[in-house]
Amino acid sequence: MTVFEQRRQALKESLRVRGLPALLVSHAANRWYLSGFELADSQCNESAGWLVITAHGGDTLLTDPRFEEAARRVWSDEIVIYSSRKMEVVGAFLKSLNPPALGFEPRSLCVRDYERLREFVALTPTEGLVEDLRVIKDADEIRRMEASCVLNERVMLALPERLVPGMTEAQASWEVERLFREGGASGLAFPTIVGAGVNAALPHAEPGQDRLPAQGLVLVDAGGRLDAYCSDQTRTFWLGSEPSDRFRHVLALVREAQRRAIEYIRPGAPIAESYHLVRRFFEEHGVADRFTHGLGHGVGLETHEAPSLSSQSRDVFRPGMVVTVEPGLYWPDWGGVRWEHMVLVTEDGCRVL
Structure with a gap:
């Protein structure tokens, strides 16, 4: 049994427990996780295909002729090919299964397709059935993520010599992508964030034409995709001679908050508490209002996936989870520091990867 078949068996068990006869898998990362077929869709209004996973029977991949050969290379079960009349073909297939209800993924099924599918079959919304499986990485996934993280670290170590005062944020972003590509990444895990000076106060700054300072800070948040799995790291650099006292102080606070959070992480520990302990630390130093986002998130086939290291989490840390720990402090008139x-x-x- 392949790893993809093992994952489908685990999903089938979950379906049986919930009394669902089948699940329509429309989210691209979930599709790949269960089949090895097409990790990403080309754009938000197109899909390379869907999976129908049944609780007790066979499974089916539905795709169009452009992907038929790629599908047959990784999928040995039934394949349904549709073309311009997609919903008619898909609907007829689902109707032939005659399930009392079909589970679907609300976060990745558009309203138009949802309305069409309801003409053929009753639909039951589900939440996180595949994502719950993806939260815990197996040994092979951990190996891939370690390699992806090693490449990311090499990129970050190379950046101080590549970040030249006077270059634009966009040029710096291109240097980051070049390093990932030259290191073997199939692409970026997400668009690189580069914020120079006050732009570093924007947690998701988009690299533009602002120039890197001769003396000042530059925040870089970047990740690559290697062997299907993502990495995600942030560093805040100081360009010029001696860092300012303010930069040293803020960086020390951020790094200490991160150290405390990492020291806390262990199996069974409530995830929300990792966020709260960092916030309490910042409150003690009078800067909690400058900490404006969650502490971190899961990483895997996607850059942002479960679990969320937020104050609202009801989960606990479990062996095999891979998460980011990224406290940050931001001032609109000065900039920001994240690590x-x-x-x-x-x-x-x-263990820090």
Whole structure:
């Protein structure tokens, strides 16, 4: 049994427990996780295909002729090919299954397709059935993520010599992508964030024509995709001679908050508490209002996936989770500092990747 078949078997068990006869998988990363077919869709209004996973029977891949050969290379079960009359073909197939209801993924099925599908079959919304499986990485996934993280670290270590005062943020972003590509990445995990000076106060700054300072800070948040799996790291650099006292102070606060959070992570520990302990630390130093986002998130086939290291989390850390720990402090009139590590939860604690 392949790893993809094993994952489908685990999903089938989950469907049986919930009394669902089948699930329509429309989210691209979930599709690949269960089949090895097409990790990403070309754009938000197109799909390379869907999967129908049944609780007790066979499974089916639905795709169009452009992807038929690619599908047959990785999928040995039934394949349904549709063309311009997609919903008629898909609908007829679903109707032939005659399930009392079909589970679907609300986050990745557009309203138009939802309305058409309801003409053929009753639909039941589900939440996180495949994502719950993806939260815990197996040994092979961890190996891939370690390699992806090693490449990311090499990129970050190379950046101080590549970030030249006077170059634009956009040029710096291109240098980041070049380093990832030259290192073997199939692409970026997400658009690189580069914020120079006050732009570093924007947690998701878009690189533009502002220039890197001769003396000042530059925040870089970047990740690559290697062997299907993502990495995600942030560093805040100082360009010029001696960092300012303010930069040193803010960086020290951020790094200490991160250290405390990582020290806390262990199996069974409530995830929300990792956020709260960082916030309490910042409150003690009078800067909690400058900490404006969650502490981190899961990483895997996607850059942002479960679990969320937020105050609202009801989950606990479990072995095999891979999460980011990325506290940050931001001032619109000065800039910001963020520092991010990827962390694997182990059987007896955690390990920084």
